[in-house]
Amino acid sequence: xxxxxxxxxxxxxxxxxxxxxxxxxxxxxxxxxxxxxxxxxxxxxxxxxxxxxxxxxxxxxxxxxxxxxxxxxxxxxxxxxxxxxxxxxxxxxxxxxxxxxxxxxxxxxxxxxxxxxxxxxxxxxxxxxxxxxxxxxxxxxxxxxxxxxxxxxxxxxxxxxxxxxxxxxxxxxxxxxxxxxxxxxxxxxxxxxxxxxxxxxxxxxxxxxxxxxxxxxxxxxxxxxxxxxxxxxxxxxxxxxxxxxxxxxxxxxxxxxxxxxxxxxxxxxxxxxxxxxxxxxxxxxxxxxxxxxxxxxxxxxxxxxxxxxxxxxxxxxxxxxxxxxxxxxxxxxxxxxxxxxxxx
Amino acid sequence: xxxxxxxxxxxxxxxxxxxxxxxxxxxxxxxxxxxxxxxxxxxxxxxxxxxxxxxxxxxxxxxxxxxxxxxxxxxxxxxxxxxxxxxxxxxxxxxxxxxxxxxxxxxxxxxxxxxxxxxxxxxxxxxxxxxxxxxxxxxxxxxxxxxxxxxxxxxxxxxxxxxxxxxxxxxxxxxxxxxxxxxxxxxxxxxxxxxxxxxxxxxxxxxxxxxxxxxxxxxxxxxxxxxxxxxxxxxxxxxxxxxxxxxxxxxxxxxxxxxxxxxxxxxxxxxxxxxxxxxxxxxxxxxxxxxxxxxxxx
Numbered sequence: 001x002x003x004x005x006x007x008x009x010x011x012x013x014x015x016x017x018x019x020x021x022x023x024x025x026x027x028x029x030x031x032x033x034x035x036x037x038x039x040x041x042x043x044x045x046x047x048x049x050x051x052x053x054x055x056x057x058x059x060x061x062x063x064x065x066x067x068x069x070x071x072x073x074x075x076x077x078x079x080x081x082x083x084x085x086x087x088x089x090x091x092x093x094x095x096x097x098x099x100x101x102x103x104x105x106x107x108x109x110x111x112x113x114x115x116x117x118x119x120x121x122x123x124x125x126x127x128x129x130x131x132x133x134x135x136x137x138x139x140x141x142x143x144x145x146x147x148x149x150x151x152x153x154x155x156x157x158x159x160x161x162x163x164x165x166x167x168x169x170x171x172x173x174x175x176x177x178x179x180x181x182x183x184x185x186x187x188x189x190x191x192x193x194x195x196x197x198x199x200x201x202x203x204x205x206x207x208x209x210x211x212x213x214x215x216x217x218x219x220x221x222x223x224x225x226x227x228x229x230x231x232x233x234x235x236x237x238x239x240x241x242x243x244x245x246x247x248x249x250x251x252x253x254x255x256x257x258x259x260x261x262x263x264x265x266x267x268x269x270x271x272x273x274x275x276x277x278x279x280x281x282x283x284x285x286x287x288x289x290x291x292x293x294x295x296x297x298x299x300x301x302x303x304x305x306x307x308x309x310x311x312x313x314x315x316x317x318x319x320x321x322x323x324x325x326x327x328x329x330x331x332x333x334x335x336x337x338x339x340x341x342x343x344x
Numbered sequence: 345x346x347x348x349x350x351x352x353x354x355x356x357x358x359x360x361x362x363x364x365x366x367x368x369x370x371x372x373x374x375x376x377x378x379x380x381x382x383x384x385x386x387x388x389x390x391x392x393x394x395x396x397x398x399x400x401x402x403x404x405x406x407x408x409x410x411x412x413x414x415x416x417x418x419x420x421x422x423x424x425x426x427x428x429x430x431x432x433x434x435x436x437x438x439x440x441x442x443x444x445x446x447x448x449x450x451x452x453x454x455x456x457x458x459x460x461x462x463x464x465x466x467x468x469x470x471x472x473x474x475x476x477x478x479x480x481x482x483x484x485x486x487x488x489x490x491x492x493x494x495x496x497x498x499x500x501x502x503x504x505x506x507x508x509x510x511x512x513x514x515x516x517x518x519x520x521x522x523x524x525x526x527x528x529x530x531x532x533x534x535x536x537x538x539x540x541x542x543x544x545x546x547x548x549x550x551x552x553x554x555x556x557x558x559x560x561x562x563x564x565x566x567x568x569x570x571x572x573x574x575x576x577x578x579x580x581x582x583x584x585x586x587x588x589x590x591x592x593x594x595x596x597x598x599x600x601x602x603x604x605x606x607x608x609x610x611x612x613x614x615x616x617x618x619x620x621x622x623x624x625x626x627x628x629x630x631x632x633x634x635x636x637x638x639x640x641x642x
Contacts, residue, residue, distance in 0.1 A: 063437060064437070065440055136436065136440075136580055141624055141625075143617075144573075144618065144620055148617050155611050254565075258444070258448060261441070308453075308460070308561075311451065311452035312453065314448055319427055319449065322431060322442040323427075
């Protein structure tokens with residue numbers, strides 16, 4: 001990428017600024033009127049936002065379904081957590097870790113860089129294969145990656161604690177940090193989408209043979225997008241570990257994958273604005289449904305407790321979107337083009 | 345020697361189960377290009393309807409088996425009508441994600457209307473007895489499973505070769521538009537494919553129930569994930585490929601369990617999936633994939 005932005009990227013800056021203002025407005029509203037428990041919800045939303053925007057980079061632009069993102073998120077979260085947790089704490093939480101993993105501690109910055117580079121290298125290695133596969137092949141191999149990583153988390157309880165919590169991670173990030181990360185993610189993803197690579201990737205998704213004939217190196221563009229996507233997931237994983245203070249293998253599996261994929265397709269695979277809007281809508285929807293699930297007292301009628309309602313809603317959203325709005329809410333449009341007719 | 349025979353039977357029965365489910369996936373995929381993620385929930389639906397019938401009507405296992413088969417065929421055709429007809433002809437991702445949504449809906453319906461915990465349904469357990477043949481002790485269920493799968497495959501093959509609908513379905517797998525131009529109703533062919541995949545799911549459901557003796561909302565997920573992988577290894581959309589992939593995976597799984605040291609037992613699934621990924625990298629379209637030029641799709 002050159003430093004000079006092309007015309008679409010300049011338009012992208014406008015769009016990203018609009019989305020950032022939306023994010024800032026939400027955070028501002030929280031600081032003015034919010035209650036403290038909502039900080040957690042907001043933080044989780046922005047972690048999801050990082051993941052969904054990262055998904056948009058590969059899955060959205062290349063239009064290939066991949067399910068491995070929570071594996072990369074998990075790897076980064078564990079690497080960062082193991083590096084940053086004080087040695088004294090690790091003596092309790094990881095008493096029999098091999099290779100002296102419980103005998104050192106690194107500064108947060110070094111931990112983050114280490115986690116990013118390890119996940120990035122794994123992303124590159126898997127990407128070398130992923131970029132060659134097409135269609136269902138990618139989906140299957142991405143599921144394979146997810147299952148393999150998850151079994152390793154569960155198997156090596158001495159390092160990862162399996163389904164038990166790995167605790168004692170210092171709380172390094174707070175709401176301002178994740179807000180900045182979310183805004184940065186929006187800008188980077190948008191600039192990538194409008195860059196030459198992003199355009200080539202979208203061209204491959206529409207017509208692979210045609211794109212090849214125009215001189216697009218399909219393999220290289222897919223690989224680049226895959227690795228960039230992985231780094232987004234890694235950042236989300238690190239942010240997750242640095243806020244919650246405890247992590248376990250369970251959240252980094254299929255349920256989270258389903259949730260984030262639903263967010264992406266509701267908003268629209270093909271645009272960054274779609275990813276952001278989908279994340280916000282589903283989060284709000286789920287919060288309302290979770291409240292209904294606990295069986296609240298609505299004054300006149302007492303609602304019964306209904307487990308599984310949130311999942312049901314998620315499924316209905318996916319099917320309804322696929323049936324009535326196959327391109328999602330935003331389709332091919334970005335936020336600054338919202339009043340234009342959808343070209344595709 | 346006994347040990348070897350037992351393990352071979354193990355591999356065959358695992359493989360048979362995967363092949364049954366994989367065939368159900370492959371039939372639908374070959375005709376309408378849909379990766380039916382909701383197939384596992386069809387199996388689970390069979391399990392739940394078994395509980396309903398057993399508590400309301402009769403506990404006779406033979407009647408229940410017929411009911412399970414009927415329930416699976418019914419739900420598969422209903423899903424086709426309600427959810428999958430609208431995405432017919434859409435691209436692969438749309439279909440995959442729709443199926444995925446349907447699967448989440450059904451899972452959560454089981455959760456809401458049934459129970460998050462497993463519910464006992466032990467009527468088919470009697471199929472699973474330990475037989476002693478000479479020095480070898482085998483489970484009768486494994487033999488039934490292998491035999492039933494082979495019989496089902498033979499019946500399926502005869503159906504696909506001898507009947508008009510069967511021939512239309514095979515033709516539709518090659519060129520759907522041409523079949524429609526020949527005056528065959530598209531809806532009938534696709535509904536037929538779903539009904540058949542439902543029947544195979546029902547058969548798989550009977551064996552799964554005989555082994556587990558209980559139903560839970562997520563019971564279909566793991567077998568279908570594996571069967572899905574079997575389909576891909578064999579070549580997605582190829583029916584012989586699905587059977588081959590199913591049995592290969594069964595063999596793989598048993599071999600990994602036998603060869604890996606006990607302490608690495610938790611990694612069996614990881615090793616199987618790693619092998620699958622390697623096969624796909626070696627042959628991106630699967631082992632028995634139909635030859636396909638990318639240019640055809642334009």
